[in-house]
Amino acid sequence: MIKVSLLKDLALKHGTPLFIVDHDEVRGNYAEFKRNLPRVQLYYAVKANPDPAIIRTLYAIGASFDVASIAEFKLVHDNIRHLPADARQNFIWDKIIYSNPIKDRRTLEELDRYKPLVAFDNQEEIEKIRRHAPHAGLALRIRVPNTGSMVELSSKFGASPAEAVDLIAMAFDAGLTVEGLGFHVGSQCTNFENYVQALAISSSIMEESEARGYPLKLLDIGGGFPVRYDTHVRPFRELARILRAELDRLFPKSMEILSEPGRFMVGTTATLVAEIIGKSERDGKRCYFINDGIYHTFSGILFDHCQYKVKAFKKGSKTISAVFGPTCDALDVISQAEELPNLKLGDLVYSENIGAYSHASSTFFNGFPPAQVIHIHQ
Numbered sequence: 001m002i003k004v005s006l007l008k009d010l011a012l013k014h015g016t017p018l019f020i021v022d023h024d025e026v027r028g029n030y031a032e033f034k035r036n037l038p039r040v041q042l043y044y045a046v047k048a049n050p051d052p053a054i055i056r057t058l059y060a061i062g063a064s065f066d067v068a069s070i071a072e073f074k075l076v077h078d079n080i081r082h083l084p085a086d087a088r089q090n091f092i093w094d095k096i097i098y099s100n101p102i103k104d105r106r107t108l109e110e111l112d113r114y115k116p117l118v119a120f121d122n123q124e125e126i127e128k129i130r131r132h133a134p135h136a137g138l139a140l141r142i143r144v145p146n147t148g149s150m151v152e153l154s155s156k157f158g159a160s161p162a163e164a165v166d167l168i169a170m171a172f173d174a175g176l177t178v179e180g181l182g183f184h185v186g187s188q189c190t191n192f193e194n195y196v197q198a199l200a201i202s203s204s205i206m207e208e209s210e211a212r213g214y215p216l217k218l219l220d221i222g223g224g225f226p227v228r229y230d231t232h233v234r235p236f237r238e239l240a241r242i243l244r245a246e247l248d249r250l251f252p253k254s255m256e257i258l259s260e261p262g263r264f265m266v267g268t269t270a271t272l273v274a275e276i277i278g279k280s281e282r283d284g285k286r287c288y289f290i291n292d293g294i295y296h297t298f299s300g301i302l303f304d305h306c307q308y309k310v311k312a313f314k315k316g317s318k319t320i321s322a323v324f325g326p327t328c329d330a331l332d333v334i335s336q337a338e339e340l341p342n343l344k345l346g347d348l349v350y351s352e353n354i355g356a357y358s359h360a361s362s363t364f365f366n367g368f369p370p371a372q373v374i375h376i377h378q
Contacts (some may be wrong), residue, residue, distance in 0.1 A: 011273040015291035018273045025269040026378040038239035045262030046072040048356040064095035066260040101141045108132035121159040130174045133363035137179045146186035155176040164205045180218030189224035203250040218256040226356035227267035263356040270355030276347045286321040292323015293332045295365040304357040316341035
């Protein structure tokens with residue numbers, strides 16, 4: 001975590017709201033993942049935080065990338081423009097997956113010349129890829145249990161396991177090549193049994209697919225690896241121990257294993273510093289207004305079902321207080337129950353572990369711009 005004294009110094013120097021990204025933490029999270037899951041190739045889910053500086057840091061240490069739009073693809077591609085054509089193509093083959101199962105025609109046409117690996121989960125997508133990106137490799141996204149995950153994804157994406165091999169056969173019959181399977185257990189998955197069930201389902205599908213003459217060579221286990229926002233979340237090493245055992249039990253050593261961590265990679269890397277710009281008493285409760293909110297860095301409260309603690313630099317006895325954002329929308333509520341000391345206008349507050357799905361979905365609503373971004377330890 002960034003030292004509180006440094007947070008305050010940076011805010012006084014640059015102003016607020018200030019979104020501070022620690023690249024030592026990015027590198028540390030990457031190292032922790034690789035240490036605990038050495039068999040798994042890490043594809044950073046760019047959507048979690050698409051800041052080009054974060055992508056550059058991950059590129060420099062050898063990460064691969066999961067993209068879900070042509071804009072995200074280009075953010076990654078910017079880092080390999082300087083490479084010779086063969087090396088550039090090898091990087092795209094080996095280190096980029098386009099994991100969005102639904103792609104528009106124009107995106108596929110633009111991607112086709114790069115011969116990427118792309119996800120699909122339905123018959124219509126097979127036909128679309130055949131017509132507009134026939135040089136792509138395919139990975140079938142399947143539906144798996146999402147019970148206990150903070151953000152459920154299976155209601156929108158994933159083929160039924162019962163239809164999986166038929167879809168693989170359809171893709172091959174269309175002249176395409178299916179490289180493997182993929183799944184996602186849901187974001188911030190604290191129910192590790194989801195992974196156990198998903199791996200068992202994937203193994204069964206692969207066995208059936210091979211028996212029908214369609215052997216697969218890769219498995220994408222998605223993301224969902226939880227960040228320890230509080231002590232109730234079990235540590236990653238416990239999940240990794242389960243995953244290592246199940247992967248070794250169910251899949252041969254020749255199987256290429258991919259993953260798409262986003263939140264895990266950047267959730268702990270950023271801290272927001274904001275300023276008290278208003279104060280009132282409402283129905284006996286102290287209320288603070290700060291210069292960042294739901295439409296900005298705290299967007300994760302609304303879109304990501306995540307709650308971020310608001311902390312004060314000032315010490316003193318604390319009372320239960322409400323914290324609101326700066327816009328005139330009543331939805332702009334950060335918390336109705338934060339324990340804060342008696343603060344005055346101009347005092348600073350901060351929120352840690354706010355690096356994922358936060359600044360990435362900031363807006364300019366009501367004329368308030370997103371927080372300024374500062375990078376440290378690049």
